[in-house]
Amino acid sequence: MVNFYIPETLQQALEIRGKEKAIVFAGGTDLMVRARVWFGVPSNFDKPVVYIGKLKELKGVSMQDGVIHIKAATSLTDLLDDPLVPQPLKDAISSMAAPAIRNMGTIGGNICNASPAGDTLPVLYTMDAVLTLRSVSSTREVPIDEFILGPGKTAIRDDEILTEISFKVPQFDVYTFRKVGTRKANALSKLSFMGMLAFDGDRVADFRAAFGAVAPTVVRSRDAELKIIGKTRDEVVSVIPELLGDYSKLIRPIDDQRSTAFYRKNVSLRLLEHFLNTHLK
Ligand SMILES: Cc1cc2nc3c(=O)[nH]c(=O)nc-3n(C[C@H](O)[C@H](O)[C@H](O)COP(=O)(O)OP(=O)(O)OC[C@H]3O[C@@H](n4cnc5c(N)ncnc54)[C@H](O)[C@@H]3O)c2cc1C
Known part of the structure; x- marks a missing residue:
C-alpha cells in the first residue's frame, strides 16, 4: 500500500511532490493503465501518489496579450468547450479516446505522458508551446520540444509539477489536423499530421508542419519549413519533392501492433504533399 495524497492547494501539492517524490496523478487515464494489476483491486503504484486533478489553481484557460495560458489539469472536455482554445487543438482533442476518458x-x-502518439503534441509543437514547471523553490519555462525527450521521457524534475502551457496562437489561413487510426473513436494514432499555412498575397508568410507517432518524439523541422517561407506559390510547388525528401529522413517510424513503419512513413509524406498541393496549386 502507498500513500495517496489529496492536497487542497497547489502549494501543498508542490510540498508533497518535493518531500515524497510523489507520482503526480491528474486524470489517471494513463497512470491507471500503467499501474494496473490484472488480478486484484489495488493499483500497482511503487511510490506515494499526489492527486492534482481537482486543484482550482490548475484549471482553466485565459488569454493575455495574444498569448493563451492553459492550466495543466484542465480536462480535455473543458478545452473542447472553451472559446479561447484554437480550433486545431480542439480537432486533436476531439479525435482522442471517447467522452468518458x-x-x-x-x-x-x-x-x-510523452507518448509519441499523444494527439495534442503535434499541435502544441506547431504552436511553439512553452511549459511552466514549478517546484516549491523554483519556476522555469521550457519549450515543449526540449521537454519531451523520448517515449515516456521528459525533462521534468522529481520535485516539479507542470502547471501551465502557453503559446501565442500563430496567424494562419489554412490548417489541417489529421489522425490516422484504426477507427474514429477510442483508437490510438497510427500517425498524425498537423500542417498550417499563412499567406501574404501570393507568397507563403508562414508554414509549420508536425508529425506524431512516426519517431521517438514529434517530428518538426524549422529548417524544412524555412525552405518554403517567403516563396511564391509557384516556387513552392517546385520545392515540394525536395521537402518530402527532407521529411523522409526525419520520419523514422517503427513497426508495432498498430501499424507498420512503411505505412506510417508513406501516409505521413502523402498527407504533407496533399496539404501543400491543395493549398498551393
Ligand atoms: C481508453 C483510452 C483511450 C485513449 N485514447 C487516447 C487518444 O486517442 N489519444 C491520446 O493522445 N491519448 C489517449 N489516451 C491516453 C490519455 O487519456 C491521455 O494521454 C490523457 O491526456 C492523459 O491525461 P491524464 O490527466 O489522465 O494523465 P495521468 O494518467 O494522470 O498522467 C499521465 C502522466 O503524466 C504525469 N502528469 C500528469 N499531469 C502532470 C502534471 N501536471 N505535472 C507533472 N506530471 C504530470 C503523470 O505522473 C503520468 O506520468 C487514452 C487512454 C485510454 C485509457
Whole structure:
C-alpha cells in the first residue's frame, strides 16, 4: 500500500511532490493503465501518489496579450468547450479516446505522458508551446520540444509539477489536423499530421508542419519549413519533392501492433504533399 495524497492547494501539492517524490496523478487515464494489476483491486503504484486533478489553481484557460495560458489539469472536455482554445487543438482533442476518458484526462497528462502518439503534441509543437514547471523553490519555462525527450521521457524534475502551457496562437489561413487510426473513436494514432499555412498575397508568410507517432518524439523541422517561407506559390510547388525528401529522413517510424513503419512513413509524406498541393496549386 502507498500513500495517496489529496492536497487542497497547489502549494501543498508542490510540498508533497518535493518531500515524497510523489507520482503526480491528474486524470489517471494513463497512470491507471500503467499501474494496473490484472488480478486484484489495488493499483500497482511503487511510490506515494499526489492527486492534482481537482486543484482550482490548475484549471482553466485565459488569454493575455495574444498569448493563451492553459492550466495543466484542465480536462480535455473543458478545452473542447472553451472559446479561447484554437480550433486545431480542439480537432486533436476531439479525435482522442471517447467522452468518458476526455472528461477525466488532462492536457498536462497528455504532455507529461510523452507518448509519441499523444494527439495534442503535434499541435502544441506547431504552436511553439512553452511549459511552466514549478517546484516549491523554483519556476522555469521550457519549450515543449526540449521537454519531451523520448517515449515516456521528459525533462521534468522529481520535485516539479507542470502547471501551465502557453503559446501565442500563430496567424494562419489554412490548417489541417489529421489522425490516422484504426477507427474514429477510442483508437490510438497510427500517425498524425498537423500542417498550417499563412499567406501574404501570393507568397507563403508562414508554414509549420508536425508529425506524431512516426519517431521517438514529434517530428518538426524549422529548417524544412524555412525552405518554403517567403516563396511564391509557384516556387513552392517546385520545392515540394525536395521537402518530402527532407521529411523522409526525419520520419523514422517503427513497426508495432498498430501499424507498420512503411505505412506510417508513406501516409505521413502523402498527407504533407496533399496539404501543400491543395493549398498551393
Ligand atoms: C481508453 C483510452 C483511450 C485513449 N485514447 C487516447 C487518444 O486517442 N489519444 C491520446 O493522445 N491519448 C489517449 N489516451 C491516453 C490519455 O487519456 C491521455 O494521454 C490523457 O491526456 C492523459 O491525461 P491524464 O490527466 O489522465 O494523465 P495521468 O494518467 O494522470 O498522467 C499521465 C502522466 O503524466 C504525469 N502528469 C500528469 N499531469 C502532470 C502534471 N501536471 N505535472 C507533472 N506530471 C504530470 C503523470 O505522473 C503520468 O506520468 C487514452 C487512454 C485510454 C485509457
